[in-house]
Amino acid sequence: MPTPAPLIEMRGITKSFGAVKANEAVDLSVAPGEILGLLGENGAGKTTLMNVLFGAYAPDAGEILIQGQPVRITSSADALAAGIGMVHQHFHLAPRLTVLENLLIGIPGKSGRIDRAGGLARLAEIGRQHGLTLDPDLPVSTLSVGEQQRLEIVKALFRGAKLLILDEPTAVLAPSEVDGLFSALRSMAAQGLGIIFISHKLNEVRALTHRCTVLRHGRVAGRVDDPANTTSAAMAQLMCGHEIVPPARGPSTPGEAVLTLDAISTSTHSGTALRDVSLAVRSGEILGIAGVSGNGQRALAEVISGVRAPDAGRMTIAGQTVSRFSPREVQALGLGRIPEDRMTTGLVTNLPLADSMVLPRIGTAAFSSKGLLKPDAIRTFAEEQIKAYDIRCPGPMTRAGALSGGNLQKALLARELAFDPKVLIVSQPTRGLDIGAARFIHEKFLDMRAKGCGIIVIGEDLEELLVLCDRIAVMYEGRIAGTLDSADATIARLGLLMTGAEGHG
Amino acid sequence: MSAVLEQIFQVGFLAAIIRIATPLAFATLGEMFSERAGVLNLGIEGIMLLCAMTGFTATSLSGSLWLGVLVAVLTGMLMGALHALFTVALGLSQHVCGIGVTLFSSGLAYFLYRLIFGQQSVPPAIKGFQTLPIPVLSDIPVLGPAVFNQFALVYMVIIAIPLAAFVLYRTPWGLSVRMVGENPRAADSAGVSVIATRFQAVILGGALMGLAGAFLSMAQFNAFTFGVVSGRGWVAIALVVFGRWDPWRSAGAALLFAFVDALQLRMQASGLGHIPYEAFLMLPFIFTIVAMAVMSRNAVAPSALLKPFRREER
Numbered sequence A: 001m002p003t004p005a006p007l008i009e010m011r012g013i014t015k016s017f018g019a020v021k022a023n024e025a026v027d028l029s030v031a032p033g034e035i036l037g038l039l040g041e042n043g044a045g046k047t048t049l050m051n052v053l054f055g056a057y058a059p060d061a062g063e064i065l066i067q068g069q070p071v072r073i074t075s076s077a078d079a080l081a082a083g084i085g086m087v088h089q090h091f092h093l094a095p096r097l098t099v100l101e102n103l104l105i106g107i108p109g110k111s112g113r114i115d116r117a118g119g120l121a122r123l124a125e126i127g128r129q130h131g132l133t134l135d136p137d138l139p140v141s142t143l144s145v146g147e148q149q150r151l152e153i154v155k156a157l158f159r160g161a162k163l164l165i166l167d168e169p170t171a172v173l174a175p176s177e178v179d180g181l182f183s184a185l186r187s188m189a190a191q192g193l194g195i196i197f198i199s200h201k202l203n204e205v206r207a208l209t210h211r212c213t214v215l216r217h218g219r220v221a222g223r224v225d226d227p228a229n230t231t232s233a234a235m236a237q238l239m240c241g242h243e244i245v246p247p248a249r250g251p252s253t254p255g256e257a258v259l260t261l262d263a264i265s266t267s268t269h270s271g272t273a274l275r276d277v278s279l280a281v282r283s284g285e286i287l288g289i290a291g292v293s294g295n296g297q298r299a300l301a302e303v304i305s306g307v308r309a310p311d312a313g314r315m316t317i318a319g320q321t322v323s324r325f326s327p328r329e330v331q332a333l334g335l336g337r338i339p340e341d342r343m344t345t346g347l348v349t350n351l352p353l354a355d356s357m358v359l360p361r362i363g364t365a366a367f368s369s370k371g372l373l374k375p376d377a378i379r380t381f382a383e384e385q386i387k388a389y390d391i392r393c394p395g396p397m398t399r400a401g402a403l404s405g406g407n408l409q410k411a412l413l414a415r416e417l418a419f420d421p422k423v424l425i426v427s428q429p430t431r432g433l434d435i436g437a438a439r440f441i442h443e444k445f446l447d448m449r450a451k452g453c454g455i456i457v458i459g460e461d462l463e464e465l466l467v468l469c470d471r472i473a474v475m476y477e478g479r480i481a482g483t484l485d486s487a488d489a490t491i492a493r494l495g496l497l498m499t500g501a502e503g504h505g
Numbered sequence B: 001m002s003a004v005l006e007q008i009f010q011v012g013f014l015a016a017i018i019r020i021a022t023p024l025a026f027a028t029l030g031e032m033f034s035e036r037a038g039v040l041n042l043g044i045e046g047i048m049l050l051c052a053m054t055g056f057t058a059t060s061l062s063g064s065l066w067l068g069v070l071v072a073v074l075t076g077m078l079m080g081a082l083h084a085l086f087t088v089a090l091g092l093s094q095h096v097c098g099i100g101v102t103l104f105s106s107g108l109a110y111f112l113y114r115l116i117f118g119q120q121s122v123p124p125a126i127k128g129f130q131t132l133p134i135p136v137l138s139d140i141p142v143l144g145p146a147v148f149n150q151f152a153l154v155y156m157v158i159i160a161i162p163l164a165a166f167v168l169y170r171t172p173w174g175l176s177v178r179m180v181g182e183n184p185r186a187a188d189s190a191g192v193s194v195i196a197t198r199f200q201a202v203i204l205g206g207a208l209m210g211l212a213g214a215f216l217s218m219a220q221f222n223a224f225t226f227g228v229v230s231g232r233g234w235v236a237i238a239l240v241v242f243g244r245w246d247p248w249r250s251a252g253a254a255l256l257f258a259f260v261d262a263l264q265l266r267m268q269a270s271g272l273g274h275i276p277y278e279a280f281l282m283l284p285f286i287f288t289i290v291a292m293a294v295m296s297r298n299a300v301a302p303s304a305l306l307k308p309f310r311r312e313e314r
């Protein structure tokens, strides 16, 4: 594609948080109609750079030019006025307010009142142009994640954005929703919008973007001019500075069943209920649970981890029947778990990392005695894990919330694996993780499998499940729609089961 | 017994309810605006007391009632700004600063009052607001004398309630207030200044608390005493929860509380003399506690209430 004058140019951007240099002398530019991929490992500084562009963070050095003119962007209001819109990794919406109210925030009214009619007209127009339709009067809390993201995009367009920043938009989407997003983005680019697209999924980057900028440790590590014709391996090498080989899953020798579910059912309390679910995981085996999210995966994970008691059915861990269904009981029986949402159910974001890392076992003799904590033991444990798992952070006393996503996930994994669980249940283990970190996590799972741990991986990414799992069960409307040996499983067959088309096991 | 009931529910009863409800409604609306923006203002009790004092003093020195009201409102805004300075600009604990503001304001009120009026055996009084019958409307039977033969400040609160609802739900500023109280980050990324919006909401809240204080010392008691507020500020905080952070419901909560209070006053005055009067005094507060316990179960506070906003924190 020809290179028109850049729409936005960032020059020499530097930004530090205390001792951490999140960005260092970064240059980046986007032309009108161009989709730029922004790549980098977890913690490379992608989000920080975009927050600088969007006026949320003040850079320590560097300048921003819009159509060749230097501008000062010191707040989001400035960025919006300059035509920059951003869809954040964690959405910036007020769940209790309606779609329209979330759209109209900060928009001047008409004769002192909220301009409802004008807002509705504009919303309809954007819907027509890019196929982004939304019901204006629904509270945001009732929208699906995909719809919330659509609202964020519409919000930016509503304010006349000429440049749209999307921070890992596909991390929260089901594979089927990604296509819709991509066609909307292409339609916007065709109309001359510039787009910055952040993702860890290199096949998406190759399919969508025109050009890429790659960050490593806060600096520009390189640029990719023709992503469609560049291999994922080459991009990964640019990101990490070394080659990434996918882990090889050797043959397994499964032993005894370490976790069994026998005709488990739950009531419809929140989300889809389980209906008569039976499954078994043997030691030395990785069982995948595939399915479009919202088909009972949440309930399954909650039952197995003892957060929710089933209404009917029996569960055993390592041969022992679970009777009371409390997290403490299943843990004592040998279950480790890594929840889906690392920020809310995983770690305590306001506590030091070290405390979060021992939280589930805080009452054990290792970390407390006679009702008092042993701070030194906790600290030492955290330090060891930080080293063993290469968790990038200033130290064990860092606030957990300040870690990047990949490092949080490593911390959670370290926490669970340190106690040699007999069964491990993980949800979306590599969501939002860069390929290096994902690779690392996969390797750990395979190590555990070799040591005889039984692992359940709940996920939506079929490619990941196929690489990792020995067997894959598919959930559909709260039931197990079928189970396939990974040797026989293909994306097509799994896809069919996921839509409920093939209803036997 | 029927004689007792008759005495309780005589014509003046409705008027008394409205009169008791007025300062509570002002205070509750004020606290509601502040909390909707995410700032709990525990300074309310002290702010009301200080405003009652400054308003009274201004009137007593100048002879002008409306000047007194203006001074009370300005005092409220100033104290609101002080609370916002600590909690919004500096991001300090809202609980601690609120209690600090109450202690400071009360102390200042006592101090200034003594300084200006000295120690007098008979506390100075002013000629406060007089009832202002509205032609035609005040002739409606029952409702007329109760609602339309009241102090000017009562009419103001009657207008303030729908106005508050309009501002909160229909204006861009009101939307900003709600957004800032729910998800300040969303407001910030939409170009709304979280700091400015919170300041404005807390200051507006202070102005309404000022009106509440002015009503007490300039319409209800026509004098300033150290017990002039006596817990009404704390009650307003409960009423905001009871009213689920909504102007109409909050005003309704104030009215309900006033009903119970008026009832207990009448019961004290009526033939039930063998029961100690303190028992009746407790009634409205027991009502508040019970109402809170029942209502706050499914009441959802603004999500960002108590949380300071710092842009670069994640």
Ligand SMILES: Nc1ncnc2c1ncn2[C@@H]1O[C@H](COP(=O)(O)OP(=O)(O)OP(=O)(O)O)[C@@H](O)[C@H]1O
Binding pocket: A017, A020, A021, A022, A040, A041, A042, A043, A044, A045, A046, A047, A048, A049, A402, A403, A404, A405, A406, A432, A434, B312, B313, B314
């Ligand atoms: N608000 C903050 N306070 C302190 N440190 C921060 C803050 N934001 C980012 N950092 C640090 O700056 C570095 C870059 O973080 P950033 O979020 O920009 O990475 P990223 O490339 O977006 O990673 P990810 O792919 O995990 O989202 C990290 O080391 C992170 O811990």
Ligand SMILES: [Mg+2]
Binding pocket: A046, A047, A048, A089, A167
């Ligand atoms: Mg990021």
